[in-house]
Amino acid sequence: MGLRLHGGSAECVENLVVIAGTRPLRRWHWVHKWSSIVCTVFMLMLCITGLPLIFHHEIDHLLHEEVDPSVVPPGTPKANLDQAVANALAKFPGQVPQFLIFDRDEPNALMVSIGSSIKSNPVDNRIARVDVHTAAFLDSPDVTGRFTYLMLRLHSDMFAGLPGKLFLGLMGILFCVAVISGIVVYAPSMRKLRFGAYRKDRPRIVRRLDVHNLAGILLVMWTLVVGFTGVINTWADLVLKMWQYGQLAEMTAQYKGREIPTKLTPVEEAVKVAQQAIPHMQPAFVSYPGTLFTSNTHYAVFMRGDTPVTSRLLKPALIDAETGKLTDSRDMPWYVSTLFLSQPLHFGDYGGMPLKIIWAILDIITIVILWTGLYLWLRRRKPAASATRAGASADPQRIEGQAVTS
Amino acid sequence: MTMLRTPPVRTSRRTLAQIFTWPLLIGVLSTVGLISALVGDGLWDGVSWLALLLPILLYALFLLRPRR
Numbered sequence: 001m002g003l004r005l006h007g008g009s010a011e012c013v014e015n016l017v018v019i020a021g022t023r024p025l026r027r028w029h030w031v032h033k034w035s036s037i038v039c040t041v042f043m044l045m046l047c048i049t050g051l052p053l054i055f056h057h058e059i060d061h062l063l064h065e066e067v068d069p070s071v072v073p074p075g076t077p078k079a080n081l082d083q084a085v086a087n088a089l090a091k092f093p094g095q096v097p098q099f100l101i102f103d104r105d106e107p108n109a110l111m112v113s114i115g116s117s118i119k120s121n122p123v124d125n126r127i128a129r130v131d132v133h134t135a136a137f138l139d140s141p142d143v144t145g146r147f148t149y150l151m152l153r154l155h156s157d158m159f160a161g162l163p164g165k166l167f168l169g170l171m172g173i174l175f176c177v178a179v180i181s182g183i184v185v186y187a188p189s190m191r192k193l194r195f196g197a198y199r200k201d202r203p204r205i206v207r208r209l210d211v212h213n214l215a216g217i218l219l220v221m222w223t224l225v226v227g228f229t230g231v232i233n234t235w236a237d238l239v240l241k242m243w244q245y246g247q248l249a250e251m252t253a254q255y256k257g258r259e260i261p262t263k264l265t266p267v268e269e270a271v272k273v274a275q276q277a278i279p280h281m282q283p284a285f286v287s288y289p290g291t292l293f294t295s296n297t298h299y300a301v302f303m304r305g306d307t308p309v310t311s312r313l314l315k316p317a318l319i320d321a322e323t324g325k326l327t328d329s330r331d332m333p334w335y336v337s338t339l340f341l342s343q344p345l346h347f348g349d350y351g352g353m354p355l356k357i358i359w360a361i362l363d364i365i366t367i368v369i370l371w372t373g374l375y376l377w378l379r380r381r382k383p384a385a386s387a388t389r390a391g392a393s394a395d396p397q398r399i400e401g402q403a404v405t406s
Numbered sequence: 407m408t409m410l411r412t413p414p415v416r417t418s419r420r421t422l423a424q425i426f427t428w429p430l431l432i433g434v435l436s437t438v439g440l441i442s443a444l445v446g447d448g449l450w451d452g453v454s455w456l457a458l459l460l461p462i463l464l465y466a467l468f469l470l471r472p473r474r
Contacts, residue, residue, distance in 0.1 A: 187425050192418070195428040196468035214468055217429045218461035221436035308444050344444060351443030351451045358458045365465060 025188060032181035037377060039174040040370050046168065046230070047367045049155040054348055054359050056148040057105060063147060067138040069108035069131040079135035081110075081268040087137045088112040088128035098122055099293075100267065100286040104304075104311060108132050114140075118260065118290040162237055169234030175227045182216050189213055205379050212372035215365050222362050223369070229342035239339045240292070243332070251318055251328040252295035260290040261297060265324035274301035274317035277326045281305050284314055289321040297321055308350050312340045432461055 052059055060066075085097050092114050099113040099122070110132050113125045129138040143149050157164035190197070190213065198210045216223075249256075271283050281303035287293035294300035299321055302314040317329040332340070344350035348359030439457025442450045 183429075186429075187422055190425045191420060193420075195425075196464065198468050200469075211469065215465055218432060218465055220429065221433045221440065222458070222461070225440055307446060308450075341444075345440060351454045354455045355443055355451065355458070358455060358462065361462050362458070365462070 025185070028181050028184040032178055032185050033377065035174045035178040035181060036373055039171040039178060040374050042168065042171040043175050044367065044370050046155060046171075047363050047370065049151045051360060051363050052148065052151050053155055054356050054363070056152070059148055060146065064141060065139075066141070067129070069106075069129075069138060070134055070136075072108070072133050076133050078132050081271060082266045084110055084130040084132070084135040085112055085267060087135050088114065088130050088140075091128060091137060091140060092126065096288075097267075098125060098288055098291045100283075101127075102282070102284055104284070109138060118288065122292055156233075165234040165237065169231045172227050172231035172234065176224060176231070179216075179220060179223050179227065183220060186213055186217055205376065208372045208375050208379075212369060212376060215369045215372070219362060219365055219369065223366055225345055226348075226362075229346035232339055232342040233346055236339055239335055243336050244292075247330065247333050247336075248293075248295070248316075251330065252298060255295050255297040258295075258297045261322045264289065264321045265299070265319070267299065269324050270299040270319040270321070271301055273319050273324060273326050274299075274303060274329075277317050277329055278303045278315060281310075281315060284311075294318065298327065308344070309341070312344055313337055314340065432464070435460055 081100070085100070089095065089097060089112075095114050095116055096118050097112050098115045098118065098120075101111040101113060103109060103111060108131065110130045112128045112130060113122065114128055115122060115125045126140055127143070128140040130136065131138055153159050157168065160167070189209070193210075196214055198214060199206050202210075267286060267288075271286060274283065275281075282305075283301055284304040285293075285302040287300040287302070289298055290296045293302075293316075295318075297320060299319040301317045301319060303317060304311045304314055313332065315329065315331055318327050319325070320327050331337075348355055435457045439454045439460075442457070443454035
């Protein structure tokens with residue numbers, strides 16, 4: 001009778017028996033359990049903060065006033081870049097431009113990233129938006145108080161800088177381990193069940209197990225790809241360092257130890273030279289001499305292509321800031337390209353609004369996977385308690401009947 | 407498509423191949439969906455949406471379909 005009362009949890013017991021059946025499987029189960037336990041709380045946080053980040057453009061647009069750039073007929077010539085930068089700097093006396101950003105999503109606005117000095121930490125930079133066609137200053141919102149900024153910081157480093165990033169990266173690796181070991185332990189769990197089995201008339205623990213198995217196996221590829229590309233993104237600072245000491249140092253070896261020139265070539269000229277050198281690409285990003293992404297003596301103009309892939313793979317053209325001549329331009333090394341390509345695969349921002357919505361739903365289902373996994377672990381730790389509850393709350397007659405039909 | 411006919415969930419012992427046929431298919435389609443929107447716009451995006459919508463639809467289908 002006692003066993004029959006427990007019949008509701010028989011499935012789990014059976015699964016556990018099967019899982020415990022062979023030694024390698026038991027080991028996989030151990031891996032699945034512990035990799036999950038360690039990362040679950042952080043993964044829940046990442047899934048929850050990541051959800052609004054999928055729509056950060058839309059949310060910012062909704063919550064914050066933005067001055068729109070003027071609407072112009074196609075083919076309208078663009079304003080002089082130096083004029084645009086000067087107009088931005090007029091609002092920030094005594095400060096300097098470090099970067100220019102040509103936003104793919106907002107081609108009519110140029111962003112000027114302004115620091116207190118050329119070597120100051122770009123993290124503290126302010127962004128000024130300028131109209132691309134009229135060179136008029138638009139606005140320079142302080143984003144640090146925004147909801148999306150809070151989410152972004154929690155999501156990327158928990159306000160703990162590089163150590164925070166690397167820690168979350170480690171959690172991401174554990175998550176990937178949990179997904180892969182989850183595939184292995186899925187098999188014994190499904191020995192006697194059809195694909196997609198959901199035993200909705202069974203006790204909660206069985207239903208949660210079914211949901212966990214179903215959602216987990218359906219989302220394997222997505223969770224692995226988004227999880228691992230997230231891990232790669234946590235290494236962005238390290239990848240940048242590698243590039244600085246590798247390819248960038250090689251390209252600027254002759255100029256090593258030089259000071260920043262006192263008189264710079266106009267940035268308009270530098271971008272023009274880069275565009276002539278790489279005519280099939282568009283400028284995406286300009287790094288002023290002395291900043292993070294270039295040498296003391298070069299403008300680095302990063303060019304992008306126009307397909308979804310090539311628009312992510314930036315190619316730098318180094319322009320001598322004194323002579324205004326192109327000195328070198330190379331494709332980025334594989335580790336930078338990997339980082340660039342891992343970004344869209346993590347953000348889900350490469351297939352329009354429908355893909356973003358799909359990304360959001362998959363993110364929510366991932367939360368379900370994490371939640372049910374946590375539930376199963378907490379329940380299995382106290383088998384006696386859950387058995388008592390099942391016995392106390394359920395009608396023995398009903399459970400017995402089920403045991404017979406199943 | 408026998409699986410869509412709401413068969414009894416319990417079945418006789420299944421082989422690894424049987425267990426992983428559907429997951430493998432869905433995994434391959436998800437990969438196609440993840441990559442195709444990177445390759446191009448327009449049609450490529452459409453392929454991506456459909457392929458990545460599949461696991462969502464299956465999830466809803468299996469959880470919501472009426473029990474026999």
